[in-house]
Amino acid sequence: MATVTFHGACGVVTGSSTRLDWGERSVLVDCGMYQGSDELEQRNWAPFPYTAAKLAAVVVTHAHLDHTGLLPRLVAEGYSGPIYCTGPSRGLISLVLQDAAQLQEEGARYAREKGYSRRHAEPKPLYTEEDARRTLKLLRTVPFEEERELFPGVRFRFTRAGHLLGAASVEVTGKGSDGEARTWCFSGDVGRYGVPILKDPEPPPLPPAALLLESTYGDRRHPQEDATEALGKIIGETYARGGMVIIPAFALGRTQEILYHLSRLVEAGRLAPETVFLDSPMAINATQLYDQAESEHDEEFDALAVDPLGNGRFQRCRTVDQSKALNTRGEPAVIVASSGMANGGRVVHHLLATRPRAPAGAPSSTAPRRSPSRARRCG
Ligand SMILES: [Zn+2]
Incomplete structure:
Protein backbone atom coordinates (compact mmCIF):
# COMPACT_ATOMS: atom_id res chain seq x y z
CA MET A 1 0.00 0.00 0.00
CA ALA A 2 0.94 3.60 -0.20
CA THR A 3 3.12 5.68 2.03
CA VAL A 4 1.08 8.43 3.71
CA THR A 5 2.52 11.84 4.54
CA PHE A 6 0.57 14.54 6.36
CA HIS A 7 1.37 18.03 5.10
CA GLY A 8 -1.07 20.05 7.20
CA ALA A 9 -3.81 20.08 9.84
CA CYS A 10 -1.45 18.43 12.34
CA GLY A 11 -1.67 20.08 15.75
CA VAL A 12 -3.83 22.77 14.12
CA VAL A 13 -7.23 22.63 12.42
CA THR A 14 -6.42 24.22 9.05
CA GLY A 15 -4.15 23.48 6.09
CA SER A 16 -5.48 19.96 5.43
CA SER A 17 -3.36 18.11 2.90
CA THR A 18 -2.22 14.48 2.76
CA ARG A 19 0.05 12.85 0.19
CA LEU A 20 -0.14 9.21 -0.84
CA ASP A 21 2.85 7.69 -2.63
CA TRP A 22 2.94 4.46 -4.58
CA GLY A 23 6.55 4.32 -5.70
CA GLU A 24 6.97 7.15 -8.18
CA ARG A 25 3.27 8.01 -8.26
CA SER A 26 1.83 10.52 -5.81
CA VAL A 27 -1.71 11.68 -5.13
CA LEU A 28 -2.75 14.57 -2.90
CA VAL A 29 -5.96 14.50 -0.85
CA ASP A 30 -6.86 18.17 -0.30
CA CYS A 31 -4.54 21.16 -0.60
CA GLY A 32 -5.75 23.45 2.14
CA MET A 33 -4.73 26.87 3.27
CA TYR A 34 -3.62 27.67 6.81
CA GLN A 35 -5.98 30.17 8.39
CA GLY A 36 -5.91 32.02 11.68
CA SER A 37 -2.89 33.70 13.23
CA ASP A 38 -0.15 35.48 11.24
CA GLU A 39 2.24 32.71 12.22
CA LEU A 40 -0.09 30.07 10.78
CA GLU A 41 -0.78 32.00 7.59
CA GLN A 42 2.96 32.45 7.08
CA ARG A 43 3.07 28.69 6.46
CA ASN A 44 1.08 29.19 3.23
CA TRP A 45 4.24 30.68 1.71
CA ALA A 46 6.48 27.71 2.55
CA PRO A 47 7.71 25.66 -0.44
CA PHE A 48 5.72 22.48 -1.09
CA PRO A 49 7.75 19.49 0.18
CA TYR A 50 7.16 17.72 -3.15
CA THR A 51 7.28 18.63 -6.82
CA ALA A 52 3.84 19.92 -7.79
CA ALA A 53 4.25 19.02 -11.47
CA LYS A 54 4.94 15.37 -10.63
CA LEU A 55 1.69 14.68 -8.75
CA ALA A 56 -0.54 12.21 -10.60
CA ALA A 57 -3.82 13.60 -9.26
CA VAL A 58 -5.47 15.69 -6.55
CA VAL A 59 -8.69 14.66 -4.79
CA VAL A 60 -10.64 17.33 -2.90
CA THR A 61 -13.04 16.45 -0.06
CA HIS A 62 -14.91 19.78 0.03
CA ALA A 63 -14.79 23.46 -0.84
CA HIS A 64 -13.70 25.09 2.43
CA LEU A 65 -10.48 27.07 2.01
CA ASP A 66 -8.65 25.04 4.63
CA HIS A 67 -9.05 22.10 2.21
CA THR A 68 -8.73 23.88 -1.16
CA GLY A 69 -7.05 27.24 -0.58
CA LEU A 70 -3.58 26.35 -1.85
CA LEU A 71 -4.74 24.67 -5.07
CA PRO A 72 -4.05 27.79 -7.18
CA ARG A 73 -0.52 27.92 -5.76
CA LEU A 74 -0.07 24.26 -6.65
CA VAL A 75 -1.14 25.07 -10.22
CA ALA A 76 1.07 28.16 -10.32
CA GLU A 77 3.98 25.87 -9.40
CA GLY A 78 3.34 23.52 -12.28
CA TYR A 79 0.55 21.11 -11.39
CA SER A 80 -1.62 20.45 -14.46
CA GLY A 81 -3.34 17.12 -13.72
CA PRO A 82 -6.93 16.42 -12.73
CA ILE A 83 -8.48 17.83 -9.54
CA TYR A 84 -11.32 15.50 -8.59
CA CYS A 85 -14.31 16.77 -6.59
CA THR A 86 -18.03 16.02 -6.30
CA GLY A 87 -20.46 17.78 -8.64
CA PRO A 88 -22.06 19.93 -5.91
CA SER A 89 -18.59 20.98 -4.66
CA ARG A 90 -17.57 22.42 -7.99
CA GLY A 91 -19.60 25.63 -7.79
CA LEU A 92 -18.55 26.34 -4.20
CA ILE A 93 -14.88 25.69 -4.99
CA SER A 94 -15.17 28.13 -7.86
CA LEU A 95 -16.66 30.76 -5.54
CA VAL A 96 -14.10 30.43 -2.76
CA LEU A 97 -10.98 30.24 -4.93
CA GLN A 98 -11.91 33.23 -7.07
CA ASP A 99 -12.71 35.19 -3.93
CA ALA A 100 -9.47 34.12 -2.24
CA ALA A 101 -7.40 35.08 -5.28
CA GLN A 102 -9.10 38.46 -5.48
CA LEU A 103 -8.37 39.08 -1.79
CA GLN A 104 -4.74 38.05 -2.32
CA GLU A 105 -4.33 40.50 -5.19
CA GLU A 106 -6.09 43.29 -3.31
CA GLY A 107 -3.92 42.65 -0.25
CA ALA A 108 -0.72 42.83 -2.29
CA ARG A 109 -1.89 45.98 -4.08
CA TYR A 110 -2.78 47.63 -0.76
CA ALA A 111 0.59 46.71 0.77
CA ARG A 112 2.35 48.12 -2.29
CA GLU A 113 0.41 51.40 -2.16
CA LYS A 114 0.94 51.82 1.58
CA GLY A 115 4.58 50.85 1.26
CA TYR A 116 4.61 48.04 3.78
CA SER A 117 5.13 44.33 3.66
CA ARG A 118 6.53 41.96 6.19
CA ARG A 119 7.81 39.63 3.51
CA HIS A 120 8.82 41.46 0.38
CA ALA A 121 10.09 44.80 -0.83
CA GLU A 122 7.66 44.30 -3.73
CA PRO A 123 4.57 42.66 -2.15
CA LYS A 124 3.14 39.83 -4.20
CA PRO A 125 -0.09 37.87 -3.84
CA LEU A 126 0.13 34.24 -2.74
CA TYR A 127 -1.53 33.57 -6.09
CA THR A 128 -3.42 35.49 -8.72
CA GLU A 129 -6.94 35.42 -10.15
CA GLU A 130 -5.43 33.93 -13.30
CA ASP A 131 -3.96 31.09 -11.19
CA ALA A 132 -7.43 30.47 -9.75
CA ARG A 133 -9.00 30.40 -13.23
CA ARG A 134 -6.42 27.87 -14.42
CA THR A 135 -7.14 25.77 -11.32
CA LEU A 136 -10.89 25.70 -11.95
CA LYS A 137 -10.28 24.36 -15.47
CA LEU A 138 -8.64 21.29 -13.91
CA LEU A 139 -11.70 20.35 -11.81
CA ARG A 140 -13.21 16.97 -12.73
CA THR A 141 -16.48 16.06 -11.06
CA VAL A 142 -17.23 12.53 -9.88
CA PRO A 143 -20.68 11.50 -8.56
CA PHE A 144 -21.04 10.17 -5.02
CA GLU A 145 -20.70 6.37 -4.78
CA GLU A 146 -19.08 5.96 -8.21
CA GLU A 147 -15.66 4.39 -8.28
CA ARG A 148 -13.01 5.98 -10.50
CA GLU A 149 -9.45 5.05 -11.35
CA LEU A 150 -6.67 7.37 -10.18
CA PHE A 151 -4.18 5.31 -12.19
CA PRO A 152 -3.96 1.57 -12.98
CA GLY A 153 -4.42 -0.42 -9.76
CA VAL A 154 -5.65 2.46 -7.59
CA ARG A 155 -9.27 3.63 -7.42
CA PHE A 156 -11.24 6.13 -5.34
CA ARG A 157 -14.84 6.88 -4.41
CA PHE A 158 -16.70 9.74 -2.70
CA THR A 159 -19.32 9.19 0.02
CA ARG A 160 -21.45 11.97 1.53
CA ALA A 161 -19.99 13.61 4.63
CA GLY A 162 -22.68 16.22 5.44
CA HIS A 163 -20.83 19.30 6.74
CA LEU A 164 -21.08 21.41 3.56
CA LEU A 165 -22.74 21.18 0.15
CA GLY A 166 -20.83 18.54 -1.82
CA ALA A 167 -18.61 17.51 1.10
CA ALA A 168 -17.30 13.97 0.87
CA SER A 169 -15.20 11.35 2.53
CA VAL A 170 -12.79 9.70 0.11
CA GLU A 171 -12.04 6.00 -0.06
CA VAL A 172 -8.83 5.08 -1.86
CA THR A 173 -8.36 1.41 -2.77
CA GLY A 174 -5.20 -0.23 -4.06
CA LYS A 175 -3.30 -3.48 -3.86
CA GLY A 176 -0.55 -3.84 -1.30
CA SER A 177 2.77 -5.62 -1.78
CA ASP A 178 1.02 -8.86 -0.71
CA GLY A 179 -1.43 -8.54 -3.61
CA GLU A 180 -4.40 -7.84 -1.30
CA ALA A 181 -6.61 -4.84 -2.10
CA ARG A 182 -7.05 -2.48 0.85
CA THR A 183 -9.13 0.64 1.29
CA TRP A 184 -8.08 3.75 3.15
CA CYS A 185 -10.81 6.20 4.10
CA PHE A 186 -10.08 9.93 4.41
CA SER A 187 -13.00 11.34 6.36
CA GLY A 188 -12.68 14.98 5.31
CA ASP A 189 -14.75 17.19 7.62
CA VAL A 190 -17.75 15.14 8.75
CA GLY A 191 -21.01 16.93 9.51
CA ARG A 192 -23.52 16.26 12.25
CA TYR A 193 -26.60 14.11 11.85
CA GLY A 194 -29.98 15.82 11.72
CA VAL A 195 -28.68 19.19 10.50
CA PRO A 196 -31.19 20.94 8.23
CA ILE A 197 -31.02 21.14 4.42
CA LEU A 198 -28.36 18.56 3.50
CA LYS A 199 -28.50 14.79 3.62
CA ASP A 200 -26.79 13.21 6.61
CA PRO A 201 -23.26 11.79 6.42
CA GLU A 202 -23.07 8.23 5.11
CA PRO A 203 -20.59 5.66 6.40
CA PRO A 204 -18.33 3.94 3.87
CA PRO A 205 -20.09 0.85 2.43
CA LEU A 206 -17.35 -1.48 3.70
CA PRO A 207 -15.06 -1.08 6.71
CA PRO A 208 -11.78 0.40 5.48
CA ALA A 209 -8.40 -1.05 6.41
CA ALA A 210 -7.49 2.37 7.78
CA LEU A 211 -9.53 5.43 8.69
CA LEU A 212 -7.89 8.87 8.67
CA LEU A 213 -10.26 10.99 10.71
CA GLU A 214 -10.44 14.78 10.94
CA SER A 215 -11.20 15.71 14.54
CA THR A 216 -11.82 19.45 14.61
CA TYR A 217 -14.62 19.04 17.16
CA GLY A 218 -13.21 15.89 18.70
CA ASP A 219 -13.11 17.30 22.22
CA ARG A 220 -16.60 18.70 22.65
CA ARG A 221 -20.28 17.90 22.47
CA HIS A 222 -22.59 20.09 20.46
CA PRO A 223 -25.47 21.61 22.44
CA GLN A 224 -28.87 20.04 21.86
CA GLU A 225 -30.78 23.34 21.98
CA ASP A 226 -33.52 24.12 19.47
ZN1 LIG B 1 -14.81 22.13 6.25
Whole structure:
Protein backbone atom coordinates (compact mmCIF):
# COMPACT_ATOMS: atom_id res chain seq x y z
CA MET A 1 0.00 0.00 0.00
CA ALA A 2 0.94 3.60 -0.20
CA THR A 3 3.12 5.68 2.03
CA VAL A 4 1.08 8.43 3.71
CA THR A 5 2.52 11.84 4.54
CA PHE A 6 0.57 14.54 6.36
CA HIS A 7 1.37 18.03 5.10
CA GLY A 8 -1.07 20.05 7.20
CA ALA A 9 -3.81 20.08 9.84
CA CYS A 10 -1.45 18.43 12.34
CA GLY A 11 -1.67 20.08 15.75
CA VAL A 12 -3.83 22.77 14.12
CA VAL A 13 -7.23 22.63 12.42
CA THR A 14 -6.42 24.22 9.05
CA GLY A 15 -4.15 23.48 6.09
CA SER A 16 -5.48 19.96 5.43
CA SER A 17 -3.36 18.11 2.90
CA THR A 18 -2.22 14.48 2.76
CA ARG A 19 0.05 12.85 0.19
CA LEU A 20 -0.14 9.21 -0.84
CA ASP A 21 2.85 7.69 -2.63
CA TRP A 22 2.94 4.46 -4.58
CA GLY A 23 6.55 4.32 -5.70
CA GLU A 24 6.97 7.15 -8.18
CA ARG A 25 3.27 8.01 -8.26
CA SER A 26 1.83 10.52 -5.81
CA VAL A 27 -1.71 11.68 -5.13
CA LEU A 28 -2.75 14.57 -2.90
CA VAL A 29 -5.96 14.50 -0.85
CA ASP A 30 -6.86 18.17 -0.30
CA CYS A 31 -4.54 21.16 -0.60
CA GLY A 32 -5.75 23.45 2.14
CA MET A 33 -4.73 26.87 3.27
CA TYR A 34 -3.62 27.67 6.81
CA GLN A 35 -5.98 30.17 8.39
CA GLY A 36 -5.91 32.02 11.68
CA SER A 37 -2.89 33.70 13.23
CA ASP A 38 -0.15 35.48 11.24
CA GLU A 39 2.24 32.71 12.22
CA LEU A 40 -0.09 30.07 10.78
CA GLU A 41 -0.78 32.00 7.59
CA GLN A 42 2.96 32.45 7.08
CA ARG A 43 3.07 28.69 6.46
CA ASN A 44 1.08 29.19 3.23
CA TRP A 45 4.24 30.68 1.71
CA ALA A 46 6.48 27.71 2.55
CA PRO A 47 7.71 25.66 -0.44
CA PHE A 48 5.72 22.48 -1.09
CA PRO A 49 7.75 19.49 0.18
CA TYR A 50 7.16 17.72 -3.15
CA THR A 51 7.28 18.63 -6.82
CA ALA A 52 3.84 19.92 -7.79
CA ALA A 53 4.25 19.02 -11.47
CA LYS A 54 4.94 15.37 -10.63
CA LEU A 55 1.69 14.68 -8.75
CA ALA A 56 -0.54 12.21 -10.60
CA ALA A 57 -3.82 13.60 -9.26
CA VAL A 58 -5.47 15.69 -6.55
CA VAL A 59 -8.69 14.66 -4.79
CA VAL A 60 -10.64 17.33 -2.90
CA THR A 61 -13.04 16.45 -0.06
CA HIS A 62 -14.91 19.78 0.03
CA ALA A 63 -14.79 23.46 -0.84
CA HIS A 64 -13.70 25.09 2.43
CA LEU A 65 -10.48 27.07 2.01
CA ASP A 66 -8.65 25.04 4.63
CA HIS A 67 -9.05 22.10 2.21
CA THR A 68 -8.73 23.88 -1.16
CA GLY A 69 -7.05 27.24 -0.58
CA LEU A 70 -3.58 26.35 -1.85
CA LEU A 71 -4.74 24.67 -5.07
CA PRO A 72 -4.05 27.79 -7.18
CA ARG A 73 -0.52 27.92 -5.76
CA LEU A 74 -0.07 24.26 -6.65
CA VAL A 75 -1.14 25.07 -10.22
CA ALA A 76 1.07 28.16 -10.32
CA GLU A 77 3.98 25.87 -9.40
CA GLY A 78 3.34 23.52 -12.28
CA TYR A 79 0.55 21.11 -11.39
CA SER A 80 -1.62 20.45 -14.46
CA GLY A 81 -3.34 17.12 -13.72
CA PRO A 82 -6.93 16.42 -12.73
CA ILE A 83 -8.48 17.83 -9.54
CA TYR A 84 -11.32 15.50 -8.59
CA CYS A 85 -14.31 16.77 -6.59
CA THR A 86 -18.03 16.02 -6.30
CA GLY A 87 -20.46 17.78 -8.64
CA PRO A 88 -22.06 19.93 -5.91
CA SER A 89 -18.59 20.98 -4.66
CA ARG A 90 -17.57 22.42 -7.99
CA GLY A 91 -19.60 25.63 -7.79
CA LEU A 92 -18.55 26.34 -4.20
CA ILE A 93 -14.88 25.69 -4.99
CA SER A 94 -15.17 28.13 -7.86
CA LEU A 95 -16.66 30.76 -5.54
CA VAL A 96 -14.10 30.43 -2.76
CA LEU A 97 -10.98 30.24 -4.93
CA GLN A 98 -11.91 33.23 -7.07
CA ASP A 99 -12.71 35.19 -3.93
CA ALA A 100 -9.47 34.12 -2.24
CA ALA A 101 -7.40 35.08 -5.28
CA GLN A 102 -9.10 38.46 -5.48
CA LEU A 103 -8.37 39.08 -1.79
CA GLN A 104 -4.74 38.05 -2.32
CA GLU A 105 -4.33 40.50 -5.19
CA GLU A 106 -6.09 43.29 -3.31
CA GLY A 107 -3.92 42.65 -0.25
CA ALA A 108 -0.72 42.83 -2.29
CA ARG A 109 -1.89 45.98 -4.08
CA TYR A 110 -2.78 47.63 -0.76
CA ALA A 111 0.59 46.71 0.77
CA ARG A 112 2.35 48.12 -2.29
CA GLU A 113 0.41 51.40 -2.16
CA LYS A 114 0.94 51.82 1.58
CA GLY A 115 4.58 50.85 1.26
CA TYR A 116 4.61 48.04 3.78
CA SER A 117 5.13 44.33 3.66
CA ARG A 118 6.53 41.96 6.19
CA ARG A 119 7.81 39.63 3.51
CA HIS A 120 8.82 41.46 0.38
CA ALA A 121 10.09 44.80 -0.83
CA GLU A 122 7.66 44.30 -3.73
CA PRO A 123 4.57 42.66 -2.15
CA LYS A 124 3.14 39.83 -4.20
CA PRO A 125 -0.09 37.87 -3.84
CA LEU A 126 0.13 34.24 -2.74
CA TYR A 127 -1.53 33.57 -6.09
CA THR A 128 -3.42 35.49 -8.72
CA GLU A 129 -6.94 35.42 -10.15
CA GLU A 130 -5.43 33.93 -13.30
CA ASP A 131 -3.96 31.09 -11.19
CA ALA A 132 -7.43 30.47 -9.75
CA ARG A 133 -9.00 30.40 -13.23
CA ARG A 134 -6.42 27.87 -14.42
CA THR A 135 -7.14 25.77 -11.32
CA LEU A 136 -10.89 25.70 -11.95
CA LYS A 137 -10.28 24.36 -15.47
CA LEU A 138 -8.64 21.29 -13.91
CA LEU A 139 -11.70 20.35 -11.81
CA ARG A 140 -13.21 16.97 -12.73
CA THR A 141 -16.48 16.06 -11.06
CA VAL A 142 -17.23 12.53 -9.88
CA PRO A 143 -20.68 11.50 -8.56
CA PHE A 144 -21.04 10.17 -5.02
CA GLU A 145 -20.70 6.37 -4.78
CA GLU A 146 -19.08 5.96 -8.21
CA GLU A 147 -15.66 4.39 -8.28
CA ARG A 148 -13.01 5.98 -10.50
CA GLU A 149 -9.45 5.05 -11.35
CA LEU A 150 -6.67 7.37 -10.18
CA PHE A 151 -4.18 5.31 -12.19
CA PRO A 152 -3.96 1.57 -12.98
CA GLY A 153 -4.42 -0.42 -9.76
CA VAL A 154 -5.65 2.46 -7.59
CA ARG A 155 -9.27 3.63 -7.42
CA PHE A 156 -11.24 6.13 -5.34
CA ARG A 157 -14.84 6.88 -4.41
CA PHE A 158 -16.70 9.74 -2.70
CA THR A 159 -19.32 9.19 0.02
CA ARG A 160 -21.45 11.97 1.53
CA ALA A 161 -19.99 13.61 4.63
CA GLY A 162 -22.68 16.22 5.44
CA HIS A 163 -20.83 19.30 6.74
CA LEU A 164 -21.08 21.41 3.56
CA LEU A 165 -22.74 21.18 0.15
CA GLY A 166 -20.83 18.54 -1.82
CA ALA A 167 -18.61 17.51 1.10
CA ALA A 168 -17.30 13.97 0.87
CA SER A 169 -15.20 11.35 2.53
CA VAL A 170 -12.79 9.70 0.11
CA GLU A 171 -12.04 6.00 -0.06
CA VAL A 172 -8.83 5.08 -1.86
CA THR A 173 -8.36 1.41 -2.77
CA GLY A 174 -5.20 -0.23 -4.06
CA LYS A 175 -3.30 -3.48 -3.86
CA GLY A 176 -0.55 -3.84 -1.30
CA SER A 177 2.77 -5.62 -1.78
CA ASP A 178 1.02 -8.86 -0.71
CA GLY A 179 -1.43 -8.54 -3.61
CA GLU A 180 -4.40 -7.84 -1.30
CA ALA A 181 -6.61 -4.84 -2.10
CA ARG A 182 -7.05 -2.48 0.85
CA THR A 183 -9.13 0.64 1.29
CA TRP A 184 -8.08 3.75 3.15
CA CYS A 185 -10.81 6.20 4.10
CA PHE A 186 -10.08 9.93 4.41
CA SER A 187 -13.00 11.34 6.36
CA GLY A 188 -12.68 14.98 5.31
CA ASP A 189 -14.75 17.19 7.62
CA VAL A 190 -17.75 15.14 8.75
CA GLY A 191 -21.01 16.93 9.51
CA ARG A 192 -23.52 16.26 12.25
CA TYR A 193 -26.60 14.11 11.85
CA GLY A 194 -29.98 15.82 11.72
CA VAL A 195 -28.68 19.19 10.50
CA PRO A 196 -31.19 20.94 8.23
CA ILE A 197 -31.02 21.14 4.42
CA LEU A 198 -28.36 18.56 3.50
CA LYS A 199 -28.50 14.79 3.62
CA ASP A 200 -26.79 13.21 6.61
CA PRO A 201 -23.26 11.79 6.42
CA GLU A 202 -23.07 8.23 5.11
CA PRO A 203 -20.59 5.66 6.40
CA PRO A 204 -18.33 3.94 3.87
CA PRO A 205 -20.09 0.85 2.43
CA LEU A 206 -17.35 -1.48 3.70
CA PRO A 207 -15.06 -1.08 6.71
CA PRO A 208 -11.78 0.40 5.48
CA ALA A 209 -8.40 -1.05 6.41
CA ALA A 210 -7.49 2.37 7.78
CA LEU A 211 -9.53 5.43 8.69
CA LEU A 212 -7.89 8.87 8.67
CA LEU A 213 -10.26 10.99 10.71
CA GLU A 214 -10.44 14.78 10.94
CA SER A 215 -11.20 15.71 14.54
CA THR A 216 -11.82 19.45 14.61
CA TYR A 217 -14.62 19.04 17.16
CA GLY A 218 -13.21 15.89 18.70
CA ASP A 219 -13.11 17.30 22.22
CA ARG A 220 -16.60 18.70 22.65
CA ARG A 221 -20.28 17.90 22.47
CA HIS A 222 -22.59 20.09 20.46
CA PRO A 223 -25.47 21.61 22.44
CA GLN A 224 -28.87 20.04 21.86
CA GLU A 225 -30.78 23.34 21.98
CA ASP A 226 -33.52 24.12 19.47
CA ALA A 227 -31.75 26.62 17.20
CA THR A 228 -34.98 28.03 15.76
CA GLU A 229 -36.36 28.68 19.24
CA ALA A 230 -33.13 30.27 20.49
CA LEU A 231 -32.98 32.55 17.45
CA GLY A 232 -36.68 33.40 17.76
CA LYS A 233 -36.23 34.46 21.38
CA ILE A 234 -33.33 36.81 20.55
CA ILE A 235 -35.18 38.31 17.59
CA GLY A 236 -38.38 38.77 19.60
CA GLU A 237 -36.59 40.57 22.43
CA THR A 238 -34.53 42.74 20.07
CA TYR A 239 -37.49 43.73 17.89
CA ALA A 240 -39.41 44.68 21.05
CA ARG A 241 -36.62 47.20 21.80
CA GLY A 242 -36.73 48.45 18.21
CA GLY A 243 -33.25 47.09 17.51
CA MET A 244 -31.55 45.13 14.77
CA VAL A 245 -30.24 41.57 15.00
CA ILE A 246 -26.86 41.35 13.27
CA ILE A 247 -25.85 37.75 12.59
CA PRO A 248 -22.21 37.24 11.53
CA ALA A 249 -22.28 34.07 9.44
CA PHE A 250 -19.86 32.16 7.26
CA ALA A 251 -21.06 32.52 3.66
CA LEU A 252 -20.88 28.78 3.02
CA GLY A 253 -23.07 26.49 5.08
CA ARG A 254 -23.76 28.56 8.19
CA THR A 255 -25.69 31.25 6.29
CA GLN A 256 -27.96 28.68 4.67
CA GLU A 257 -28.70 27.03 8.03
CA ILE A 258 -29.61 30.39 9.52
CA LEU A 259 -31.95 31.16 6.61
CA TYR A 260 -33.62 27.81 7.24
CA HIS A 261 -34.28 28.67 10.89
CA LEU A 262 -35.43 32.20 10.03
CA SER A 263 -37.85 30.74 7.49
CA ARG A 264 -39.32 28.48 10.18
CA LEU A 265 -39.91 31.56 12.33
CA VAL A 266 -41.72 33.17 9.40
CA GLU A 267 -43.87 30.04 9.02
CA ALA A 268 -44.72 30.27 12.72
CA GLY A 269 -45.85 33.88 12.31
CA ARG A 270 -43.02 35.19 14.50
CA LEU A 271 -41.02 37.07 11.87
CA ALA A 272 -41.89 39.26 8.89
CA PRO A 273 -39.79 38.06 5.92
CA GLU A 274 -39.45 41.58 4.51
CA THR A 275 -37.41 42.54 7.61
CA VAL A 276 -34.72 39.91 6.91
CA PHE A 277 -31.68 40.86 4.79
CA LEU A 278 -28.98 38.59 3.41
CA ASP A 279 -26.08 41.00 3.05
CA SER A 280 -23.16 39.24 1.35
CA PRO A 281 -22.67 38.68 -2.39
CA MET A 282 -20.73 35.50 -1.70
CA ALA A 283 -23.42 34.16 0.66
CA ILE A 284 -26.09 35.03 -1.92
CA ASN A 285 -24.20 33.07 -4.59
CA ALA A 286 -23.59 30.15 -2.23
CA THR A 287 -27.28 30.13 -1.26
CA GLN A 288 -28.24 29.84 -4.92
CA LEU A 289 -25.90 26.86 -5.30
CA TYR A 290 -27.40 25.23 -2.21
CA ASP A 291 -30.90 25.84 -3.54
CA GLN A 292 -30.12 24.39 -6.97
CA ALA A 293 -28.49 21.21 -5.59
CA GLU A 294 -31.78 19.33 -5.23
CA SER A 295 -30.11 15.90 -5.15
CA GLU A 296 -28.40 16.90 -1.89
CA HIS A 297 -31.49 18.16 -0.01
CA ASP A 298 -32.79 16.03 2.85
CA GLU A 299 -36.42 14.92 3.20
CA GLU A 300 -37.33 17.62 5.71
CA PHE A 301 -36.13 20.31 3.33
CA ASP A 302 -38.08 18.83 0.42
CA ALA A 303 -41.22 18.77 2.57
CA LEU A 304 -41.12 22.52 3.32
CA ALA A 305 -44.03 24.52 1.94
CA VAL A 306 -41.79 27.52 1.21
CA ASP A 307 -38.19 27.27 0.03
CA PRO A 308 -36.08 29.12 2.66
CA LEU A 309 -33.23 29.50 0.15
CA GLY A 310 -35.37 30.70 -2.74
CA ASN A 311 -34.86 34.09 -4.37
CA GLY A 312 -38.05 35.64 -3.08
CA ARG A 313 -37.93 34.45 0.52
CA PHE A 314 -35.76 37.20 2.04
CA GLN A 315 -34.26 40.50 0.92
CA ARG A 316 -30.81 40.32 -0.70
CA CYS A 317 -28.19 43.07 -0.73
CA ARG A 318 -25.63 42.73 -3.48
CA THR A 319 -24.26 46.27 -3.61
CA VAL A 320 -22.33 48.21 -0.98
CA ASP A 321 -24.92 51.01 -1.14
CA GLN A 322 -27.73 48.56 -0.37
CA SER A 323 -25.69 47.27 2.54
CA LYS A 324 -24.97 50.72 3.99
CA ALA A 325 -28.61 51.75 3.63
CA LEU A 326 -29.57 49.06 6.14
CA ASN A 327 -27.86 51.02 8.92
CA THR A 328 -30.18 53.99 8.48
CA ARG A 329 -33.47 52.15 8.06
CA GLY A 330 -34.38 52.93 11.64
CA GLU A 331 -36.60 49.86 11.93
CA PRO A 332 -36.15 46.40 13.43
CA ALA A 333 -34.39 44.04 11.05
CA VAL A 334 -32.36 40.85 10.88
CA ILE A 335 -29.12 41.20 8.92
CA VAL A 336 -27.18 38.07 8.02
CA ALA A 337 -23.72 39.13 6.86
CA SER A 338 -20.15 37.88 6.48
CA SER A 339 -17.69 37.29 7.88
CA GLY A 340 -18.58 34.59 10.34
CA MET A 341 -15.77 35.67 12.65
CA ALA A 342 -16.95 39.32 12.50
CA ASN A 343 -13.34 40.29 11.73
CA GLY A 344 -13.95 41.56 8.20
CA GLY A 345 -16.59 41.99 5.54
CA ARG A 346 -19.85 43.91 5.69
CA VAL A 347 -20.83 42.69 9.13
CA VAL A 348 -18.19 45.00 10.60
CA HIS A 349 -19.87 48.23 9.50
CA HIS A 350 -23.23 46.96 10.76
CA LEU A 351 -21.73 46.16 14.16
CA LEU A 352 -20.06 49.58 14.32
CA ALA A 353 -23.26 51.37 13.25
CA THR A 354 -25.40 49.61 15.85
CA ARG A 355 -23.04 49.59 18.83
CA PRO A 356 -24.37 51.31 21.95
CA ARG A 357 -23.58 55.03 21.98
CA ALA A 358 -23.34 55.42 25.75
CA PRO A 359 -21.59 52.82 27.92
CA ALA A 360 -24.34 52.97 30.53
CA GLY A 361 -27.17 52.67 28.02
CA ALA A 362 -28.81 49.36 27.30
CA PRO A 363 -27.97 48.26 23.75
CA SER A 364 -30.99 48.00 21.53
CA SER A 365 -29.40 45.73 18.93
CA THR A 366 -28.06 42.21 19.23
CA ALA A 367 -25.30 40.26 17.50
CA PRO A 368 -25.76 36.60 18.37
CA ARG A 369 -22.73 34.48 17.60
CA ARG A 370 -20.82 31.52 18.80
CA SER A 371 -17.84 32.19 21.02
CA PRO A 372 -14.65 33.04 19.08
CA SER A 373 -12.86 29.99 20.42
CA ARG A 374 -15.51 27.76 18.92
CA ALA A 375 -15.94 29.76 15.75
CA ARG A 376 -12.22 29.53 15.08
CA ARG A 377 -12.54 25.77 15.06
CA CYS A 378 -14.97 25.74 12.19
CA GLY A 379 -13.25 23.76 9.46
ZN1 LIG B 1 -14.81 22.13 6.25
